[in-house]
Amino acid sequence: MASDxxxxxxxxxxxxxxxxxxxxxxxxxxxxxxxxxxxxxxRACPVDALAAAKGRLTLDAHCLRCGRCAAACPTGALRxxxxxxxxxxxxxxxxxxxPLYVDCWRVPEQASPDGALRVPxxxxxxAGTVAELTSLRDGPVVxxxxxxCRECPAGGCERPAGAAVEAAEAALEAADAVxxxxxxxxxxxxxxxxxxGEGPPSRSAMAGISRRGLFRRMAGEVAGxxxxxxxxxxxxxxxxxxxxxxxAPPRQRMVRALERFDETLPASQRPGLTVDQDACCNxxxxxxxCPTGALxxxxxxxxxxxxxxPEDCIGCELCVRVCPERALTSYPEGGQSxxxxxxxxxxxxxxxxxxxxxxxxxxxxxDKKYGLLxxxxxxxxxxxxxxxxxxxxxxxxxxxxxxxxxxxxxxxxGSESPI
Numbered sequence: 388m389a390s391d392x393x394x395x396x397x398x399x400x401x402x403x404x405x406x407x408x409x410x411x412x413x414x415x416x417x418x419x420x421x422x423x424x425x426x427x428x429x430r431a432c433p434v435d436a437l438a439a440a441k442g443r444l445t446l447d448a449h450c451l452r453c454g455r456c457a458a459a460c461p462t463g464a465l466r467x468x469x470x471x472x473x474x475x476x477x478x479x480x481x482x483x484x485x486p487l488y489v490d491c492w493r494v495p496e497q498a499s500p501d502g503a504l505r506v507p508x509x510x511x512x513x514a515g516t517v518a519e520l521t522s523l524r525d526g527p528v529v530x531x532x533x534x535x536c537r538e539c540p541a542g543g544c545e546r547p548a549g550a551a552v553e554a555a556e557a558a559l560e561a562a563d564a565v566x567x568x569x570x571x572x573x574x575x576x577x578x579x580x581x582x583x584g585e586g587p588p589s590r591s592a593m594a595g596i597s598r599r600g601l602f603r604r605m606a607g608e609v610a611g612x613x614x615x616x617x618x619x620x621x622x623x624x625x626x627x628x629x630x631x632x633x634x635a636p637p638r639q640r641m642v643r644a645l646e647r648f649d650e651t652l653p654a655s656q657r658p659g660l661t662v663d664q665d666a667c668c669n670x671x672x673x674x675x676x677c678p679t680g681a682l683x684x685x686x687x688x689x690x691x692x693x694x695x696x697p698e699d700c701i702g703c704e705l706c707v708r709v710c711p712e713r714a715l716t717s718y719p720e721g722g723q724s725x726x727x728x729x730x731x732x733x734x735x736x737x738x739x740x741x742x743x744x745x746x747x748x749x750x751x752x753x754d755k756k757y758g759l760l761x762x763x764x765x766x767x768x769x770x771x772x773x774x775x776x777x778x779x780x781x782x783x784x785x786x787x788x789x790x791x792x793x794x795x796x797x798x799x800x801g802s803e804s805p806i
Contacts, residue, residue, distance in 0.1 A: 398466055401437075401446035407468040407507075408452065410444055414464035414633045418442035420676060422708050431459035433510075433543045453541035453587050454511025458551065461701045462678065463636035470511050471504065473519040473640055484525040488573075489548075493582045494533055503531075507587040508539075510547025514554035515640030517570050521559060522644040527568050528555075534576035541587050546572060555641075561653035562645040632680040635701050642698050657697035659722025660706070666714035668751045669693075669730045669743050673706035673715060682706050685726075691743035692729040697722035 398409035416423035421442065429439040436450040444465075454467030488503040489512070499505060504520075506512065509530050520528050530552055536542030546552075549572075556569045645652055660682065674684040674693055681699035685692060700722070707715045730743035735750035742750035 401444055402448065402450065404448065405446060405450050405452065408446065408450065408454075408457070409466045411464050411466070412442075413631070414462045414635075415442065415444070415460075416462060416464075416678060416703055416705070418464075419633075419678060420705060420709075422676075423703060423705055425461065425703065427459040427461065428456040428465055431455045433541055433547075451508075451541045451587055453508035453547075454506070455508065455541070455547065458511050458513040458516075461635065461637060461703065462633045464633075467507075467511055469507050471506075471516060471520065472636070473516055473523065473643075474636065476519075476523055486526045486529040487520060487524055489528060489530045491533070492587055493535065493539070493584065494531075494577065495581060495583065498577060498581065499531075508541045508547060509536075510542065510551075512548050512551050513637045513640075514551040514558070515637040515644065517548075517551050517555035518559055518644035519640040521555065521564070521568055521570055522647040525568070528552075528570040529573045530570070532572050532574045532576075533582075534574070535579060535582055538579070539582075540585065548572075555644075558641060558645060558653065558656055559648065561655050562648040564648050633678040635679050635699070638679070638699070638701050652698055654721045657720060657722040658700040658702045659697060659718045659720070660695050660727060661716045661718070662693065662727045663712075663714040663716075664728060666712040667693075667728055667730075668712055668714075668754075669728065670711055670751050673710050676709050677706055678703065682727075690729050690731050693727040694725060695722065695727050696724050698724070 398411045400406055401408055401410050412418045416425040417439065419442070423442075426439045428444070429435075429437050432450075433453065433455060434449050434451060436447050437456050438445045452467070454470050457463075457465040457467040457470070485502075488500040489509055490499040490503045490505050491509050492505060492507050494505075496505065512530075517528050530546075530548050532546060536547055537545050541547070552570050552572060556571070559569055560566075641656065642652065645656060669691055671684040671691075671693065674682045677683070679699045679701055681696050681701075683694050683696075685694055702717070702719070704717050707717050732741045732743045734741050735753055737749050737753040740750060
C-alpha cells in the first residue's frame with residue numbers, strides 16, 4: 388500500500404544531543420507488533436547505549452555514532468549519518484574498474500587511498516549496501532583493516548564489518564558475480580598513534596576535512612546520509628499509518644545488487660513459506676501483519692488465498708507467530724514466488740456471508756463463536772455437555788444443544804403446578 392505523498396515521512400532523534408542517529412517508529416518491527424522479537428539494533432551496539440523494549444528505543448549519551456545499530460536494523464527504521472545510501476546512486480556515470488576502498492574516520496585523510504569512501508566506522512555498513520556498491524561499479528569494495536578495531540570502543544572485534552562483507556560476498560558469488568568483483572578486506576596496518584581519538588570522531592571534528600575523491604564527486608555528498616532526511620529535534624512529526632508496508636531498504640539494496648548479475652535471485656537469498664492446507668482457515672491475519680507485503684492475500688475468480696514474494700521477505704517470521712491455526716512454516720532459502728493457498732468461496736449457513744478456507748461448514752467467525760460455546764461456556768449456558776451425535780461443525784452442535792435445552796425447559800415449566 389502506497390503512502391500518502393502529501394504526508395512527509397519524518398525520522399526523529401533518539402537523543403536531543405545526538406543528531407547523527409534517527410528513528411522511524413513506523414518501520415520498526417516491535418513498534419508495529421508486540422509479537423515481533425527483533426532487538427537486532429540493541430544487540431549490535433558495542434557500548435550498550437541503545438535499549439529496546441516493547442517497541443520503544445532509548446539512547447543514552449554514551450552513543451559513539453558508529454552506525455552499527457542502523458546496519459543491523461532489517462527494515463531501515465534506524466538511520467545513521469555519514470554512511471552511503473545507495474538508493475541515490477542508481478544513475479552513476481559509466482562504471483570504473485578500480486576498487487572502491489572504504490576507510491574509517493579515525494584514519495587521517497592523507498593516509499586513505501585517493502577516492503576512498505570514508506565512514507565513521509566500517510561496522511556501520513550493512514550487507515545490502517556493500518553488495519550494491521559492488522554492483523554499481525566494475526571493481527570490488529575493499530574494506531581496509533588498519534589493525535585498530537579490536538581496541539576501538541566502536542569495534543570490539545577484529546573486523547566490525549566482517550558479517551556484512553561475508554554476507555555480501557556469499558550473495559554475490561551465488562549470483563555468479565566474477566571473483567574479481569567480490570568484496571573483501573585488505574590489511575593495511577597503521578601505527579595506533581596515528582589514529583584520531585579513541586573512537587569515531589564527531590561530525591564537528593570532521594567538518595573541516597575536505598571531501599575529495601572521484602566517487603564522492605560522481606555521487607554527490609551521498610555520505611551525508613541524513614542530509615535529505617527531515618528530522619524532528621524533539622517528539623515525532625507526521626508519519627504514515629501503520630497499515631502501510633515497510634520498504635525495508637537493506638533488503639531492497641541486496642535484491643537490486645543481485646538482480647544486476649542474475650534476473651533470478653539465488654536460492655540462498657529467497658526465504659520460503661509452506662502452508663498446511665488442511666489447517667489453514669484463510670483468516671489472512673498473517674498477510675495483514677506482514678510488514679513488507681511479501682505475504683499478501685488475494686481474491687480472484689470465486690476464490691481467495693495467499694501469495695508470496697520471497698524477494699520482499701526479510702525473514703522476521705511474524706506471519707508464523709500470528710497464524711491462529713499454526714499453519715505456516717518458514718525456511719531460510721529456496722522459496723518460490725506464487726500462490727501458497729487457494730480456497731473456493733462458499734456461504735456460511737449461519738451468518739449467510741461468503742467465506743473461503745477451512746474444512747467446516749461455518750465461516751471462521753461463526754465457528755469460533757460456537758466453538759467457544761462448545762467448551763466450558765456451552766455447559767454454563769445449557770447445563771449439559773455437547774451432543775456428540777449432532778451434525779458436524781461446532782455451530783451445528785451448539786444449535787442442537789440449544790434446541791434440546793429449550794425443549795427441556797419448556798417441559799419443566801409445563802410440569803410445574805400453579806400456586
